[in-house]
Amino acid sequence: AQSVTQLDSHVSVSEGTPVLLRCNYSSSYSPSLFWYVQHPNKGLQLLLKYTSAATLVKGINGFEAEFKKSETSFHLTKPSAHMSDAAEYFCVVSDHGSSNTGKLIFGQGTTLQVKP
């Protein structure tokens, strides 16, 4: 069975400091992993995705994430936070499994607050 756990429900950083949003996953097969961002009262937008190519994945707006199989982690980072990064972030896993339907499992979300 697949699952995803976002280790922090809320993260607060100062503008210009690094961002770390943590995500652990559980998957019986080779997973695909995604990070999506949601601004208030908006839909979700894909930040980046890992699909068994390079383990360090670069996304939009300066975000990146590293797939670590030994730690079953896919943490999202950014070197320097900007006020516009304040949003909710979702880690998502897709376990292709034997049925190959690629069902998506969403984490509970991490709210990122950026202080001036």
Next chain:
Amino acid sequence: DGGITQSPKYLFRKEGQNVTLSCEQNLNHDAMYWYRQDPGQGLRLIYYSQIVNDFQKGDIAEGYSVSREKKESFPLTVTSAQKNPTAFYLCASSESGRAGYGELFFGEGSRLTVL
């Protein structure tokens, strides 16, 4: 501009009423999805459709119904049988039915409040 349009953005309903949320996409995507989002929770899949005239139940389909008569349209009806319908509803689409391989494109959501 290509994208997904959801309407209405805000909707109020009295208990016992059915309401229909609209979702239209002009991305020429085969697959469409409805998710429900509650505060502090991730998204939960209500229904999905991989092709016109076909759809499958997701994890929380009870009290909801859908149709897929046209490729670009996937309306969701929240029926009176749904016990706790107040939520934020998100429609999404993907190029193929295998959402795990590709990107989901989301609409801006519809917020339903039951009075």
